[in-house]
Amino acid sequence: MSEQLVYAMxxxxxxxxxxxxxxxxALGFVLIYKASGIFNYAQGVMAxxxxxxxxxxxxxxxxxxxxxxxxxxxxxxxxxxxxxxxxGILLAAAFMVLLAWMVQKFVFxxxxxxxxxxxFMATIGLAYFLEGFSDLMxxxxxxxxxxxxxxxxxxxIDEATFKIFDYGFFIDNxxxxxxxxxxxxxxALVLFSQYTKEGRAMRAVADDHQAALxxxxxxxxxxxxxxxxxxxxALVAGIMWGTKSGVQFSLSLIALKxxxxxxxxxxxxxxxxIVGGLIIGVGEKLFEFxxxxxxxxxxxxxxxxxxxxxxxxxxxxxxxxxxxIERV
Amino acid sequence: xxxxxxxxxxxxxxxKIGGTLMEMKNITLRFGGVKAITDISFDIRxxxxxxxxxxxxxxxxxxxxxxxxxxxPQEGEVWYKGARRPQMRPYEVAQQGIARTFxxxxxxxxxxxxxxxxxxxxxxxxxxxxxxxxxxxxxxxxEVANREKVEKVIDFLEIQAIRKxxxxxxxxxxxxxxxxxxxxxxxxxxxLLDEPMAGMNVEEKEDMSRFILDVNDEFGTTICLIxxxxxxxxxxxxxxxxxxxxxxxxxxTPDEVRSNQAVIDAYLGVSHD
Numbered sequence: 001m002s003e004q005l006v007y008a009m010x011x012x013x014x015x016x017x018x019x020x021x022x023x024x025x026a027l028g029f030v031l032i033y034k035a036s037g038i039f040n041y042a043q044g045v046m047a048x049x050x051x052x053x054x055x056x057x058x059x060x061x062x063x064x065x066x067x068x069x070x071x072x073x074x075x076x077x078x079x080x081x082x083x084x085x086x087x088g089i090l091l092a093a094a095f096m097v098l099l100a101w102m103v104q105k106f107v108f109x110x111x112x113x114x115x116x117x118x119x120f121m122a123t124i125g126l127a128y129f130l131e132g133f134s135d136l137m138x139x140x141x142x143x144x145x146x147x148x149x150x151x152x153x154x155x156x157i158d159e160a161t162f163k164i165f166d167y168g169f170f171i172d173n174x175x176x177x178x179x180x181x182x183x184x185x186x187x188a189l190v191l192f193s194q195y196t197k198e199g200r201a202m203r204a205v206a207d208d209h210q211a212a213l214x215x216x217x218x219x220x221x222x223x224x225x226x227x228x229x230x231x232x233x234a235l236v237a238g239i240m241w242g243t244k245s246g247v248q249f250s251l252s253l254i255a256l257k258x259x260x261x262x263x264x265x266x267x268x269x270x271x272x273x274i275v276g277g278l279i280i281g282v283g284e285k286l287f288e289f290x291x292x293x294x295x296x297x298x299x300x301x302x303x304x305x306x307x308x309x310x311x312x313x314x315x316x317x318x319x320x321x322x323x324x325i326e327r328v
Numbered sequence: 329x330x331x332x333x334x335x336x337x338x339x340x341x342x343x344k345i346g347g348t349l350m351e352m353k354n355i356t357l358r359f360g361g362v363k364a365i366t367d368i369s370f371d372i373r374x375x376x377x378x379x380x381x382x383x384x385x386x387x388x389x390x391x392x393x394x395x396x397x398x399x400x401p402q403e404g405e406v407w408y409k410g411a412r413r414p415q416m417r418p419y420e421v422a423q424q425g426i427a428r429t430f431x432x433x434x435x436x437x438x439x440x441x442x443x444x445x446x447x448x449x450x451x452x453x454x455x456x457x458x459x460x461x462x463x464x465x466x467x468x469x470x471e472v473a474n475r476e477k478v479e480k481v482i483d484f485l486e487i488q489a490i491r492k493x494x495x496x497x498x499x500x501x502x503x504x505x506x507x508x509x510x511x512x513x514x515x516x517x518x519x520l521l522d523e524p525m526a527g528m529n530v531e532e533k534e535d536m537s538r539f540i541l542d543v544n545d546e547f548g549t550t551i552c553l554i555x556x557x558x559x560x561x562x563x564x565x566x567x568x569x570x571x572x573x574x575x576x577x578x579x580x581t582p583d584e585v586r587s588n589q590a591v592i593d594a595y596l597g598v599s600h601d
Contacts, residue, residue, distance in 0.1 A: 196467075197453040204436055204447045211434035214396070215514065216422030216451045 003167070010161075010169045011289045012282055017175030019281020020182045021244075024237040026258040026265065026273040027186065028230045033267045034193075035206045035226040038108070038119045042127035044255020046096075046231060049134045051238030051247040053095050055145050056138040058088035063137045085147035089235070096231030104224045112209070112219070131252065140249070145242035149177050178240045182274070185236060189229075190270055202226060260308030266318025275319060280304045336373060339566060346374030348407075349550055350395070350518060355404035357390055364390040365401065366574045372518065377544050378552045379561045382571035383594060388554040389431060391571070392522050395552070396428045397421035409517075423451050427516035429507045431523045431554075437496040441487060441506050442478070444495055448513030449474040481512045484546070485539060501532040505539070512543060519543070521553035525560055537564055558595060562586065570594070 025047060032040040040046075056063065060079040069075055083091070107122055150173040158168035193199035204212045205222045212219060241251050257280070265276025284303040292299045311318070336346040350372040357365040365387045372378045380388050393399040395406070397418040406413045408424065416424075427448070436444050452474060482488055485505050490498060495506060504524060511519055524540065525533045537560060543549050555561045561568060562582040570578035570585055572594040578585045585591055 197450060200443075200447060201450060203439065203443075204450075207436035207438050208434050210430065211436060212447075213398075213418040214422055214428050214430070214434065215447050215510065216419045217447075218417075218419045 006165045006167050008286065008289060009165075010167075011285045013169060013171060014175075015282035015285030016278055017171065017179060017281070018285065019278035020175070020179045020274075021237070021240055021277075022254075022257055022261050022280055023274045023277025024178070024182050024185070024233065024240060025254055026261040026277055027182075027189070027270065028233040028237065029255075029258055029262055030265075030267065030270055030273045031189070031226055031230045031233065034270075035202045036108070036119075036223060037116060037206065038123060039116075039267075040230065041120065041123040041255075042130055043230065043234060043258070044252040045127045045130045045134070046099075046234035047238040047241065047255070048247065048249065048251040049099075049130050049238075050092055050096055050231065050235035051145055051242035051251065052134050052138040052143065054088050054092040054147070054235065054239065055143045055242070055247055057091050057095075058083050058085065058147075061138060066139065067136060089147065089239070092235055093232055096235055097228040100227030100231050101224050103227055104220060108223065109220065127252070131249070143242075143247040145239065145247050147239060147243065149174055149239075149243050151243070174240070174244060181236060181240075185233065186270060186274055193270070198222075198225060257304060260304040262318070263308040264311055264318055266320040269318070269320035272318055272320030280307065283307060336375070343375065343545065345376045345566065348372070349374040349409065350552075351407040352391075352395070353405040353407065355391070355394060355401045355406075357387075357394060357399055357401045363574050365394070367404075368569075368571070368574075368576045369404075370569045370576065370579055372550060372552055373567075374550055375544070375548050376550060376566040377540070377564055378550075379565035379568045380552065380554050380571060381556065381558060381561050381568055384556060385573075386556075386571040387574040388556070388571055389522055390574075392428070392520055392552070392554055395421075395518075396426060396520055422514070425514070425517035426520065427511035427514040427518075428520035429504070429511050429522055429524060431526060433500075433503050433507055435495045435503060435507055435510070438494065440492050440494055441498075441509075442482070442491045444506055445478050445482060445509045445513045446474070448481075448510040449478060451514060452477075477515070478513050481509050484542070485509045485512070501528055501535075504528070504532075504536065508536075508539065508543075512547070512549070515547075517550060519549050519551045521551065523554055523556070525555060525557065533560060540564060 025044065028043040028046070029040060032038055032043070055061075060081040060083065062068070062076050062079060065077050103126065107126060108119070111119055111122060152173055154171045154173050154176060157171045162168040191199075193202060201212070201217045201222050202225070204215065204217055205219060209219060212222075237254075238247070238251065241254060245251075258277075261273065261276040261280050263276075264279055265272030265274070284300045287303045288297070288299045336344060338344055348371045351369075352371070353369050355365055355368045356363065368391065380391055382388050390399060394401050397416045397420065400415055408426075413424075422428075436447065439447075453470060482491060485508060487502065487505055487509060490502060490506075495503060498506065508521070508524065511521075521540070525536050528536065540551060540553070541564065544551055553561075553565070562585075565582060567580060568578070568582055568585045569576060570588070570591045572590075577590040577594055578588040580588075
C-alpha cells in the first residue's frame, strides 16, 4: 500500500474525531431549533460558559470575586475546596438548568409569537450577555480543565496500525472518548424525542404552538426542558473542547463551525447533525491534506463554508432536513 | 356530578341528556374598546350536542375561545362540573378534559396522522421521564393501551388508509377529520368544534355531520359546536344558542330557534324601523 494512502487514512480517522466535536456543538443548535424554531446563536457561548462554570466549581472559585473585591475592598478568591470531577459536572449541569429557566423566564417568554428574526437577534444579545457574564463571574483568563479524561496518543492503535502498515497512526485518546460520549448522547436524545411523553410534547411544540396548547401541553415547561437539554449538550461539548484546548474565548467561535455542519445535515435532524459534523471534519482534514499544500495551506478556515454554500444551492434543506412541503 | 341543576331529559331519538356540565354566566369579552361578547349566559348539558350559531362576526369563535381558555373574559364566570373555574391557561383547560378543534386547523403538519392523534393522549400518559427510563415495562404497557385507544378512534373516523401519511400532504377535508380524531383521542368531557364544516363540499359536510352524530351516540361525548350554516346545525344539535353582534338573541331547541323572530331578522337582515 502506498505511503500516501496510509497517511490519508490517518487523516481520515482524525477528521472523523474532529467531526464528532463539531457534531456535539451542532446538536445543541438542532435541539433548540427543533423545539422552538429559534436559531440559538448563543450555543457556542453556552459551551464556554458551561466549561468555565465547571472549572470554577471544581476549583472552589468564588463567583464574581473580582467584582466583590473591587466593591468591598476585600481579597477573596477561593472557598478553599476542590470538588471531584463528577460532583462538579453534576453541579454545572444543575446550573445550566437554572440558566435555561432564567433565559425562558426573562427573555423568550416575552417573545412568544414574534418573528424568527427577532428571536434570532435575542439569541445574539444573549450570546454577548453570557460572554460578559462568564468573564465577570469566573474571570477571563485561559483556564485549564481536567476532569480526568484520558489524553495523549492511543498506543494500542499506534501499535496495531504499525503492524499492518509499518506506520503508526496518531489518534488522541480524548477524541476516542469524545466519540463514545457523543454516540451515547445522540442515541439517548433520539430515544428521548421519539419514545417519551416529553419528547413527543417537544416535537408537538416545535410543529404548532396553538395545537400543542389545545392538547394540553405546557409550552413554558417544554421550552425550559429544551434549553436545559441544550445547556447540557453545551456542557458536554465544553468539557471536550475545554480539555482539548483550554477554556477560553475561542471556544465560543467553534459555534460558527457548527453552521456549515447544520447546513449539511439539516437544521431539524439529530442524526443529520452527526453526519454533517463527520463530513465537515473528514472533508476539511482530507482537503487540507490533498489540496492544502498546493494553495498555501490554511484551507481548514474556509473549506467548511464553501462546502455548505455548494449544498445550499443544490439541497437547501440539508441531507436529512425535513423537505419543505407546501400545498399551493 | 354536582346536582345543582335540573335533571336531564330524553331526546326524541332516545338519547339521555344529563344535568348541567358547563355553565357560562354573564360573560363579557372586550378587545380594547370593542365588545366581542356582551353579557352572555348559557349552559351545556352532559351528553348533548349544543350549537352556537350566528352570522359572521357574531362572536361565536370568541365564545369558544373563552370556553377553551384561549381568551380571558373581563366579566363573568365559567362553571365546570359544578364548580367555578379559576382563570386558567389553555393547556390547563385541555388537561381538565376539554378538547377542541380550530377553524383554521391547527395540526402538527410534520408528523404522521398516527403521531398527531397520539398527541391527543399526552394527558393520559402517567409515567414520567424517569420511570420511563428505569421501568421500561410499565411505560410500554401504557403505550400499548394508549395505542389501542388511538386505533379505535382512527377506525371510527375511517382514516386507517392515511395513518402513516404526513399531515402536511393531506387535503383540507381529511385534515379536519384528523383534527377531530386528535381531539377525540383525548376522551374529552366536552368536545369543542370550531366550524367543523367550514370550507367543505356537500359530501364532506355530510360525512362530518355523520361523524359528529356517531361520536355523540357511540362515546356519549358532550359536543359544543360553532357553525354559521344554519341548515346543518338544525339537523345536528339538541339545543342552539344564537348570537348576533356579540349578544345572545336566541336559545332553545332548533324548532324554537327557527321560529324566533329576532333570529329570523338576524339571518335575513331585516331593517328595524
